[in-house]
Amino acid sequence: MPSITSKSYRFAFILITSLFFLWGFAHNLDPVLIPHLKRSFTLTTTQSTLVDSAVFIAYFIMALPAGFIMKKYGYKIGIITGLLLFAIGCFLFIPAANTQLYSFFLVALFIIACGLTILETAANPYASSLGPPETSTLRLNFSQSFNGLATALAPAIGVRIILTKGFSDEQLNAMTESARKIALASEASSVKLPYFILGSILVLVAVIFAFTKLPVIQKAEGHVAGKNILHAFKYRHLSWAVASQFAYVGAQVCVFSLFILYAPKSAGITQVEAGDYLSVCGIAFLIGRFLGTFLMKYIQPQKLLALYAVINVLLCIVAIAGHGFVTVYAVIGICFFMSIMFPTIFALGIKDLKGDTEFGSSLIIMSIVGGAILPRIFGYISDGTGNIQYGYIVPLVCFIVIFFFGWKGYRVIEKSQL
Template identity: 55%
Template sequence: MNHNTQPEIIAEGEPSSGKKYLLPFILVVSLFFLWGMAHNLDSILIPHLKKACNLSNSQSTLIDTSVFLAYFLMAIPAGVLLKRFGYKSTMITGLLAFAFGAFLFVPAANNLSYITFLIALFIIGCGLTLLETSSNPYAAILGSPDKAAWRLNLAATFNGLAAPLATIVGRFILSGKSHTKEELAAMTETVRDNYFLTEASTVKTPYIILGTVLVLVALLFYFMKLPEVKTASKDGVSEGSFMGALKHKHLRWAVIAQFFYVGAQVCVTSFFIRAAQQAGGFDEYTALYYLGLYGTLFLAGRFVGTALLRYIASNKLLSIYAVISVLLSLVAIFGDGVIVVYALGGLGFFMSIMFPTIFALGIDGIGDDTKPGSSWLIMSIVGGAILPYSMGTLIDIYGDNIQIGYSIPLVCYLIILFFGLRGYKIAHNNLK
C-alpha cells in the first residue's frame, strides 16, 4: 500500500472550493446534533424506564446495551455500505432507521413492553452507527488534512449542544413522581398498572416529534447534492481493507481508547440523575437540572477545546483532560454531598473533546484505510454497551451505592491518558 495516498473530494468535476463545501459541512453538523440528542435522551430514559418498568440498576442499563451493541454489530455492514454506496446514501439510510426506531416507542409505551423499548433502541443504534460511520470521516476529510481534528471538534460541538437541550425534553418525560417498593406493594394491581402505563406514556410525544424531524432531514439530504469523498492511491486503485487497517498501530490503540472513552461517558450520564438524588439529596427535577448543567459544561468544553486545539497539540490536550477527569472521578467516588454532583458535571467539560480527538488521531495518516478505520472506531463504541452494565452490576452488589460505580470511569480515563501520551504515535513500521 502507498502510504502517501490522500483522500480526494470528488464533486461532479468542479474545482474544489472551501465555500462550496460549507453547506455540506453544515448538513453533516446537523447529524452530529441529532445523534447527540438520541444519546442524551438515553440518560433520561434509564432512570425513567427503571421506574416505569420496575427494573434493577443492571436491567436499566440494557438501554445502553441495546444502543451500543448495535454499534458493534452494525459497524462492519455500515463500512461495507459506506464503501459501496458512499457517504450520502449511508447518511440517508441511517436517518430513516433512526426514525423507525423512534416511532416504535409508541407501541412500546402502549404495551408497557420493555423488550419492545430495547428493540426500538437497538434499531436506533443501527441508524446511529450508519450516521457516525459516515459523518465522522466525512467531517474530518472535508477540508485540509491538518485541520481534521479541529473540524471534528467543531462538528462535535453541535453534538454537545444536544446535551443541555435534551434535559429540556426530559421535563416532558420525567414525571417527578416516584414510589418505594413498599408503596408499590401497597397499591392495588390496577392502580399500580395505571401508574406504570402513565409513566411509560410520557415518552411517546417526544419520540414522535424526533422521528418526524429525522424523516424531514432525510428528505433534505436526498434532494441535496453532496460532494463524494474517495480515497485512491497514486495508480488510481483504492486498497483500503477492513482487517488491513489494523496494521496501523496507532489505530489499534485509538480503537481501545475509544472503547473506554465511550464506556466512561455512558457510565457517567446513565447514573447521573440517580447519583445526584443519592449523593446530593435532590429530587428528580433538580437532578435533571444538574444533568443539564453537565450538558452545558460538555458544550462549553467543546467550544473551549476547539479553540485550544489551534494552539495545543491534540494528543497533549487529550492527556491534560484525561488527568483532570481522573481527579474528578476520585471526588465523585469519595466525596460527599453536592460536591459529588459538581465533580460529575465537571467531567462533562473535560470529556467533551475526547471522542473527536481520539477519532482524528486514530485515522491520521492511514490514507486508503480511512473508511475501514472509521468502522473500527465505530465498533469500539460497544464500550457503551458493556461498561455501564458492569457499573450497574457493581452498584447492585454494593447495595445501590451509586458512587462506588464511578470506579469504572476512573479506570477508563487512565487508559485514555496512556493513548494521549504514547498510543497515538504513528509507528514507522505499522506492522509492529
Template identity: 55%
Template sequence: MKKNHFAVVLIISLFFLWGFALNLNPILIPHLKKACQLTDTQSAFIDSASYIAYFLLAIPAGKFMKRFGYKGGIVLGLLLFAIGSFLFYPAAHTRSYVFFLGALFIIASGLTFLETAANPYITVLGDPEGATQRINFAQSFNGLAATLAPFLGGMFILSGNSLDAETQAAMTPEQVNNYLATEADAVKLPFIIIGLVVLLVAVFLMRTPLPEIQEKEEDEAGKVSLWRQKNLVMGVIAQFFYVGAQVCVSSFFIRFSSHVAGIAEKSAALFLSGALLGFMAGRFIGTFLMKFISPPKLLAVYSVINVFLVIAAIVLAGKAAVYALIGVEFFMSIMFPTIFSLGIRGLGSKVKEGSSYLIMAIVGGAIFPVIMGRVSDSTNIQTAYIVPAVCFCVIFYFALTNLKIKGVKMGTAH
C-alpha cells in the same frame, strides 16, 4: 468551495441529531426503571441496546458506504432513526421493556450509519491540517444536543413522581397499573416528534447534492493491513473505553445525584443539563485551545484531570460530589473527536474502513454501564464510579503514545 461549506453545515446538523437521541438515555434509564420496574443492572441495558448496534453494524455501514457513498449511508441512517423513534409508541402502549430495547436498537442502528459516515466525512471536507479542529467543532453541536436532551427530556418525560415500596403497598393493583401506564405513555409524543423531524431531514438530504470524497484507490497506507496500524488499534481500544466512561458518567448521573445529595429526579435532570452545557462549552474551548496546544497533549491533560475528578466524586459527599461529576463532563468534551481523528490519521485510502472500526468501538457504551450497574447493585452507585475512572487511565495511555508520533498529518488522504 461554497459547495463544501454548505456540505459542512448540513453534516454538522447530523451531529446534533444523533447527540440528542443518545443523550435521552440518561432520562430513559430512571424513567423506564420506574415504568417497567427494573433494577439498576436491568435499566443499564437501555445503553446496551443502543450501543451494541455500533458493534454489530459499523463494519456493514462502512461497506455500504464504500458501495453507495457517504450520502447513501446518511440517508439510510436517518430512515432507520425515524423508524425506531416511531416504534416507541407501540412499545409504550404495551409497556414492554423488550419492545423499548428493540426500538432503541433500531434507532442506534441508524445512528451507526450516521456516525460512520459523518465523522470521517467532516475530516476530509477541507484542509487535512485542520481535520481535528473541524471534527471537534462539529462535535460541539453534538454537545449542544447533549445539553438540550436531558433538559427537554426532564421537562416532557420525567413526571417527578416516585413509587417506593411503601407507597406501592398502599395502592390497589389497578392504581399501580394506571401509574405505570401513565409513566410509560410519557415517551409517546416526544419520540413521535423526533421521528417526524428526522424523516423530514432525510427527505431534504435525498433532494440535496453532496460532494462525494474520492480517496485514492491505493497508497502506501493502503498496502498495510489495518490491524498492523498500531495507532488505529490503540485508537479503537481508547474509543472503546472512552465511550464506556462517557455513558457511565452521564447515564447514572440522576441516580448518583439522588443517592449522594438527595436531589429529586427533575432537579437532577437540570443539573445534568447544566453538566452537558459544560460538555458543549468544553468542545468549543477545546477547539480553540488546539490552535496552541497539540491535540494529543490536550487529551493527556484532560484525561488525568478526569481521573482525579471521578475519584473526588467517589470520596466526597453531598453536592460537592455532584459538582465533581459536572467537571468530568467538561473535560470529557474533546475526547471522542480527538481520539477519532488521531486514530484515522495516516490511513489514506483506508480511512472509511478504519472509521468503521473506530465507530464499532462505541460498543463500550453497551458494556461498561452493565458492569457499573452490577457494581452499583453489589455496593452503591457512588462506589460504582470507579469504572469510568479506570477508563480514563486507558485514554491517558493512548494520548501518551500519540505524543511520540511525529510527522504525521492530522487529516486523511483525499
C-alpha cells in the same frame, strides 16, 4: 467555521453538522429514559442499564455493514439510510408504549442505534475530510460541539416531558400491587410525543439530504483501497484508538446515563433537579467542546487529550469518595474535560490510514460497544456494594487508558515497522 472556504463544502459541512446535533439529542434522552423505565417496570440499576446495552450493542453489530455501505454506495446513501432507520426506531416507541413491554422499548432503541451507527460512520470521517488535512481534528471537534449542544438541551427538555408525568409516590403506595404495576406501566406512554416529533424531523432531514448534491471527497495521493478490515490493524495507533474509544464511550455513558440515579444518592436531590444538573453537565460539555476546539490552535490535540484525561482521573476520585454537592460539581467537571475526547480520538485514530480509512472508521465506531459493556459493570458494582458512587471506578480506569493513548499511543506507526 474551521478552514472551509468553498460554498459547496460550507453547505455540506452545515448539513453534516446538523447530524451531530440530532444523534446527540437522541443519545441524551437515554439518561431520562433509564430512571423513567426503571420506575415504570420496577427494575434494578443493572437491569435499567439494558437501555444502554441495546443502544451500544447495535454499534458493534452495525459498524462493519455501515463501512461497507459507505465504500459501495457512498456517504450520501449511507447518511439517508441512517436517518431513515433512526426515524423508524423513534416511531416504534408508540407501539412500545401501547404494549407496555420493556423488551419492545429495547428493540426500538436498538433500531435507533443501528441508524446512529451508520450516521456516525459516515459523518465523522466526512466532516474531518471537508477541508485541509492539517485542521481535520479541529474541524471534527467543531462539528461535535453541536453534539454537545444537544447534550445540554435534551435532559432539560426530556425530564419535563417524560419524568414529570404520572403518579406520585403517595398515590402509588395507596394502590394494590396489581393496580400499582398497571399505573407504573402506563407512565411509559409519556415517551410517545417526543419520539414522534424527533422521528418526523429525521424524515424531513433525510428528504433534504436526498435533494442535496454533496461534494465528493477527493482521495489523497497514495489512497489505495484497503484489502480487508483486519488489514487496517497494521497501524498501531488505530489499535490504540479502538481501545481508547471503547473506554471513552463506556465512561461517557456511565457518567451521563446514570447521573439521574447517581446525583440523588450522592447529593440528596430529586430526579427532576438531577435532570437540571445533567443539563448543566451538558452545558459544561458544550463549552468544553468549543474551548477545546479553540485551544487546539495552540496545543497539539494529543497533549490536550492526555492532560484532560489526567484531570478526569482526579475528578473520578472525588466522585467516588466525596459527599454532597461536591460530587455533582466533580461530575460536571468530568463532563467538561471529556468533551474533546471522542472526536480527538477518532481523528487521531484514522490519521494517515489512506485506503484503510473506511475500515478504520468502522473499527472505531465498533468500539462504541464500550457503552453497552462498561455501564453494566458500573451497575454490578453499584448493586453489589449498595453504593452507586463506587461505580465511578469504571470511568476512572477508562480515563487512564485514554491518557496512555494521548501520551504515546497516537503516534502513527505501522506494526511492521516496530
